[in-house]
Amino acid sequence: MKHVIVIGGGLVGLGTALQLARLHPGARIRLLEKEPKVGAHQSTHNSGVLHAGLYYKPGSLKARLAVSGIRLMTAFCQEHGVKHEICGKIVVATNDAEIARLHTLLERGTQNGLRDLRWLSQDELSEIEPHAAGVAAVRVPEEGIVDYAGVCVAMQRVLVRSDVEVMTGMRTSSSTVPVCTVTVWRSLPGCSGRPAFCPFAESTISSSLRHRGW
Numbered sequence: 437m438k439h440v441i442v443i444g445g446g447l448v449g450l451g452t453a454l455q456l457a458r459l460h461p462g463a464r465i466r467l468l469e470k471e472p473k474v475g476a477h478q479s480t481h482n483s484g485v486l487h488a489g490l491y492y493k494p495g496s497l498k499a500r501l502a503v504s505g506i507r508l509m510t511a512f513c514q515e516h517g518v519k520h521e522i523c524g525k526i527v528v529a530t531n532d533a534e535i536a537r538l539h540t541l542l543e544r545g546t547q548n549g550l551r552d553l554r555w556l557s558q559d560e561l562s563e564i565e566p567h568a569a570g571v572a573a574v575r576v577p578e579e580g581i582v583d584y585a586g587v588c589v590a591m592q593r594v595l596v597r598s599d600v601e602v603m604t605g606m607r608t609s610s611s612t613v614p615v616c617t618v619t620v621w622r623s624l625p626g627c628s629g630r631p632a633f634c635p636f637a638e639s640t641i642s643s644s645l646r647h648r649g650w
Protein backbone atom coordinates (compact mmCIF):
# COMPACT_ATOMS: atom_id res chain seq x y z
CA MET A 437 0.00 0.00 0.00
CA LYS A 438 1.24 3.51 -0.79
CA HIS A 439 1.76 5.84 2.13
CA VAL A 440 1.85 9.57 1.55
CA ILE A 441 2.19 12.45 3.95
CA VAL A 442 1.31 15.91 2.72
CA ILE A 443 2.65 18.70 4.90
CA GLY A 444 0.61 21.88 5.13
CA GLY A 445 -3.13 22.36 4.91
CA GLY A 446 -3.31 25.43 2.71
CA LEU A 447 -4.82 25.38 -0.78
CA VAL A 448 -1.69 23.76 -2.20
CA GLY A 449 -1.53 20.95 0.36
CA LEU A 450 -5.27 20.34 0.29
CA GLY A 451 -5.30 20.31 -3.52
CA THR A 452 -2.30 17.99 -3.64
CA ALA A 453 -3.91 15.57 -1.21
CA LEU A 454 -7.16 15.64 -3.19
CA GLN A 455 -5.43 14.84 -6.44
CA LEU A 456 -3.37 12.07 -4.82
CA ALA A 457 -6.53 10.55 -3.38
CA ARG A 458 -8.12 10.62 -6.83
CA LEU A 459 -5.11 9.13 -8.58
CA HIS A 460 -4.36 6.52 -5.88
CA PRO A 461 -7.65 5.46 -4.33
CA GLY A 462 -5.99 2.70 -2.31
CA ALA A 463 -3.22 4.85 -0.87
CA ARG A 464 -2.99 5.78 2.77
CA ILE A 465 -2.76 9.55 2.78
CA ARG A 466 -2.34 11.91 5.68
CA LEU A 467 -2.21 15.66 5.64
CA LEU A 468 -0.40 17.32 8.54
CA GLU A 469 -1.30 20.90 9.41
CA LYS A 470 0.37 22.70 12.27
CA GLU A 471 -2.57 25.01 13.02
CA PRO A 472 -5.80 23.91 14.73
CA LYS A 473 -7.61 24.23 11.38
CA VAL A 474 -6.77 24.10 7.69
CA GLY A 475 -6.36 27.23 5.60
CA ALA A 476 -5.30 29.41 8.50
CA HIS A 477 -2.62 31.34 6.59
CA GLN A 478 -2.10 32.70 3.09
CA SER A 479 -4.91 30.72 1.53
CA THR A 480 -7.55 32.61 3.49
CA HIS A 481 -5.65 35.91 3.64
CA ASN A 482 -5.50 36.79 -0.01
CA SER A 483 -7.63 38.92 -2.33
CA GLY A 484 -10.19 36.19 -2.99
CA VAL A 485 -9.88 36.54 -6.75
CA LEU A 486 -10.33 33.74 -9.26
CA HIS A 487 -7.50 34.60 -11.65
CA ALA A 488 -7.66 33.45 -15.25
CA GLY A 489 -4.09 33.91 -16.47
CA LEU A 490 -4.34 37.18 -18.33
CA TYR A 491 -0.79 38.22 -17.54
CA TYR A 492 1.17 35.05 -18.18
CA LYS A 493 3.28 34.36 -21.24
CA PRO A 494 1.23 32.38 -23.78
CA GLY A 495 2.12 28.71 -23.83
CA SER A 496 3.85 28.84 -20.44
CA LEU A 497 2.95 26.33 -17.77
CA LYS A 498 1.64 29.16 -15.57
CA ALA A 499 -0.69 30.33 -18.35
CA ARG A 500 -2.03 26.86 -19.01
CA LEU A 501 -2.53 26.08 -15.33
CA ALA A 502 -4.22 29.41 -14.64
CA VAL A 503 -6.74 29.00 -17.44
CA SER A 504 -7.61 25.40 -16.61
CA GLY A 505 -7.34 26.15 -12.86
CA ILE A 506 -10.02 28.83 -12.81
CA ARG A 507 -12.41 26.52 -14.65
CA LEU A 508 -11.69 23.62 -12.31
CA MET A 509 -12.03 25.86 -9.24
CA THR A 510 -15.34 27.26 -10.49
CA ALA A 511 -16.64 23.74 -11.10
CA PHE A 512 -15.46 22.69 -7.61
CA CYS A 513 -17.30 25.64 -6.04
CA GLN A 514 -20.48 24.84 -7.95
CA GLU A 515 -20.33 21.17 -7.01
CA HIS A 516 -19.65 21.81 -3.32
CA GLY A 517 -21.76 24.91 -2.73
CA VAL A 518 -18.86 27.30 -2.08
CA LYS A 519 -19.71 30.98 -2.40
CA HIS A 520 -18.28 32.50 -5.57
CA GLU A 521 -19.27 34.88 -8.31
CA ILE A 522 -18.00 35.11 -11.86
CA CYS A 523 -18.47 38.86 -11.94
CA GLY A 524 -15.67 39.58 -14.42
CA LYS A 525 -12.72 41.90 -14.02
CA ILE A 526 -11.78 45.15 -15.68
CA VAL A 527 -8.13 46.01 -16.24
CA VAL A 528 -7.80 49.76 -16.64
CA ALA A 529 -5.24 51.90 -18.48
CA THR A 530 -5.06 55.09 -16.46
CA ASN A 531 -3.14 57.08 -19.08
CA ASP A 532 -2.19 56.90 -22.76
CA ALA A 533 1.21 55.41 -21.95
CA GLU A 534 -0.51 52.32 -20.54
CA ILE A 535 -2.58 51.66 -23.66
CA ALA A 536 0.16 49.67 -25.39
CA ARG A 537 0.56 47.48 -22.31
CA LEU A 538 -3.17 46.94 -22.20
CA HIS A 539 -3.12 45.81 -25.85
CA THR A 540 -0.41 43.31 -24.92
CA LEU A 541 -2.56 41.93 -22.10
CA LEU A 542 -5.54 41.59 -24.41
CA GLU A 543 -3.38 39.70 -26.89
CA ARG A 544 -1.89 37.47 -24.17
CA GLY A 545 -5.30 36.67 -22.73
CA THR A 546 -6.66 35.79 -26.16
CA GLN A 547 -3.68 33.53 -26.91
CA ASN A 548 -4.09 31.91 -23.50
CA GLY A 549 -7.61 30.89 -24.45
CA LEU A 550 -9.63 33.28 -22.28
CA ARG A 551 -13.13 33.68 -23.61
CA ASP A 552 -14.93 36.88 -24.67
CA LEU A 553 -12.23 39.38 -23.74
CA ARG A 554 -13.33 42.84 -24.81
CA TRP A 555 -11.61 46.17 -25.35
CA LEU A 556 -13.57 49.00 -23.65
CA SER A 557 -13.46 52.66 -24.61
CA GLN A 558 -13.45 55.30 -21.88
CA ASP A 559 -17.23 55.71 -22.25
CA GLU A 560 -17.88 51.99 -22.03
CA LEU A 561 -15.65 51.79 -18.97
CA SER A 562 -17.57 54.58 -17.21
CA GLU A 563 -20.82 52.87 -18.01
CA ILE A 564 -19.73 49.58 -16.43
CA GLU A 565 -17.76 51.07 -13.52
CA PRO A 566 -18.38 54.78 -12.98
CA HIS A 567 -15.87 54.85 -10.10
CA ALA A 568 -12.93 53.78 -12.27
CA ALA A 569 -11.04 56.60 -13.96
CA GLY A 570 -9.14 55.50 -17.05
CA VAL A 571 -8.64 56.05 -20.74
CA ALA A 572 -9.44 52.49 -21.82
CA ALA A 573 -9.91 49.06 -20.31
CA VAL A 574 -10.13 45.35 -21.02
CA ARG A 575 -13.00 43.32 -19.67
CA VAL A 576 -12.19 39.75 -18.58
CA PRO A 577 -15.58 38.09 -18.12
CA GLU A 578 -14.28 34.74 -16.86
CA GLU A 579 -12.65 36.10 -13.70
CA GLY A 580 -14.45 36.33 -10.39
CA ILE A 581 -14.32 36.28 -6.63
CA VAL A 582 -14.45 33.35 -4.26
CA ASP A 583 -14.60 32.51 -0.58
CA TYR A 584 -11.28 30.66 -0.25
CA ALA A 585 -12.02 29.80 3.40
CA GLY A 586 -15.10 27.97 2.10
CA VAL A 587 -12.94 26.26 -0.52
CA CYS A 588 -10.52 25.00 2.17
CA VAL A 589 -13.35 23.65 4.33
CA ALA A 590 -14.99 21.97 1.32
CA MET A 591 -11.68 20.39 0.29
CA GLN A 592 -11.17 19.09 3.82
CA ARG A 593 -14.67 17.58 3.74
CA VAL A 594 -13.99 15.82 0.44
CA LEU A 595 -10.65 14.55 1.74
CA VAL A 596 -12.19 13.09 4.87
CA ARG A 597 -14.88 11.44 2.75
CA SER A 598 -12.09 9.94 0.62
CA ASP A 599 -10.47 8.44 3.73
CA VAL A 600 -7.62 10.95 3.82
CA GLU A 601 -6.78 11.75 7.40
CA VAL A 602 -6.47 15.48 7.95
CA MET A 603 -4.48 15.96 11.13
CA THR A 604 -4.47 19.49 12.51
CA GLY A 605 -2.20 20.68 15.29
CA MET A 606 0.62 18.60 13.74
CA ARG A 607 3.78 20.62 13.13
CA THR A 608 6.68 19.03 11.28
CA SER A 609 10.16 20.37 11.80
CA SER A 610 10.85 23.14 9.32
CA SER A 611 14.43 22.02 8.74
CA THR A 612 13.30 18.56 7.65
CA VAL A 613 10.40 19.54 5.39
CA PRO A 614 12.52 19.74 2.21
CA VAL A 615 13.96 16.27 2.89
CA CYS A 616 10.47 14.89 3.22
CA THR A 617 9.03 16.48 0.11
CA VAL A 618 11.82 15.01 -2.00
CA THR A 619 11.75 11.66 -0.31
CA VAL A 620 8.01 11.21 -0.40
CA TRP A 621 7.91 11.17 -4.17
CA ARG A 622 10.63 8.67 -4.85
CA SER A 623 9.97 6.19 -2.11
CA LEU A 624 6.28 5.57 -2.49
CA PRO A 625 6.71 1.94 -3.56
CA GLY A 626 7.57 -0.56 -0.90
CA CYS A 627 6.57 1.45 2.16
CA SER A 628 5.41 -0.66 5.00
CA GLY A 629 3.49 -0.01 8.16
CA ARG A 630 4.86 3.42 8.95
CA PRO A 631 6.14 6.44 7.04
CA ALA A 632 9.40 4.80 6.05
CA PHE A 633 9.81 7.27 3.23
CA CYS A 634 10.34 10.07 5.77
CA PRO A 635 13.80 9.54 7.20
CA PHE A 636 13.26 12.36 9.67
CA ALA A 637 10.07 10.86 10.99
CA GLU A 638 11.86 9.18 13.87
CA SER A 639 12.82 12.49 15.37
CA THR A 640 9.95 14.67 14.35
CA ILE A 641 6.53 13.27 13.69
CA SER A 642 6.86 9.57 14.31
CA SER A 643 5.79 9.42 17.93
CA SER A 644 2.51 11.19 17.20
CA LEU A 645 1.92 9.10 14.11
CA ARG A 646 2.92 5.79 15.61
CA HIS A 647 0.42 5.94 18.40
CA ARG A 648 -2.22 6.55 15.74
CA GLY A 649 -1.30 3.34 13.97
CA TRP A 650 1.53 4.29 11.53
Ligand SMILES: Cc1cc2nc3c(=O)[nH]c(=O)nc-3n(C[C@H](O)[C@H](O)[C@H](O)COP(=O)(O)OP(=O)(O)OC[C@H]3O[C@@H](n4cnc5c(N)ncnc54)[C@H](O)[C@@H]3O)c2cc1C
Nearest residue numbers: 444445446447448469470477478479482483484485607608
Ligand atom coordinates in the same frame (compact mmCIF):
# COMPACT_ATOMS: atom_id res chain seq x y z
C1 LIG B 1 -1.30 39.49 -0.91
C2 LIG B 1 -1.68 38.26 -1.66
C3 LIG B 1 -2.87 38.21 -2.36
C4 LIG B 1 -3.20 37.07 -3.06
N1 LIG B 1 -4.38 37.04 -3.74
C5 LIG B 1 -4.74 35.92 -4.40
C6 LIG B 1 -5.97 35.86 -5.08
O1 LIG B 1 -6.74 36.80 -5.05
N2 LIG B 1 -6.29 34.72 -5.72
C7 LIG B 1 -5.45 33.64 -5.75
O2 LIG B 1 -5.79 32.62 -6.37
N3 LIG B 1 -4.27 33.66 -5.11
C8 LIG B 1 -3.91 34.77 -4.42
N4 LIG B 1 -2.73 34.80 -3.77
C9 LIG B 1 -1.90 33.60 -3.78
C10 LIG B 1 -2.48 32.51 -2.88
O3 LIG B 1 -3.03 33.03 -1.68
C11 LIG B 1 -1.38 31.50 -2.57
O4 LIG B 1 -0.81 31.06 -3.77
C12 LIG B 1 -1.90 30.28 -1.80
O5 LIG B 1 -2.64 30.65 -0.68
C13 LIG B 1 -0.70 29.43 -1.39
O6 LIG B 1 -1.20 28.33 -0.67
P1 LIG B 1 -0.26 27.45 0.20
O7 LIG B 1 -1.02 26.23 0.56
O8 LIG B 1 1.05 27.29 -0.50
O9 LIG B 1 0.10 28.37 1.46
P2 LIG B 1 -0.64 28.54 2.88
O10 LIG B 1 -2.08 28.85 2.74
O11 LIG B 1 0.18 29.51 3.65
O12 LIG B 1 -0.55 27.11 3.50
C14 LIG B 1 0.61 26.58 4.06
C15 LIG B 1 0.15 25.75 5.23
O13 LIG B 1 1.24 24.99 5.72
C16 LIG B 1 1.16 24.97 7.13
N5 LIG B 1 2.51 24.70 7.61
C17 LIG B 1 3.59 25.48 7.47
N6 LIG B 1 4.66 24.90 8.06
C18 LIG B 1 4.23 23.71 8.55
C19 LIG B 1 4.87 22.68 9.26
N7 LIG B 1 6.14 22.74 9.58
N8 LIG B 1 4.14 21.59 9.61
C20 LIG B 1 2.82 21.50 9.30
N9 LIG B 1 2.18 22.49 8.65
C21 LIG B 1 2.86 23.58 8.28
C22 LIG B 1 0.68 26.35 7.50
O14 LIG B 1 0.12 26.40 8.79
C23 LIG B 1 -0.33 26.62 6.38
O15 LIG B 1 -1.64 26.23 6.75
C24 LIG B 1 -2.36 35.93 -3.05
C25 LIG B 1 -1.16 35.98 -2.35
C26 LIG B 1 -0.82 37.12 -1.65
C27 LIG B 1 0.47 37.14 -0.89
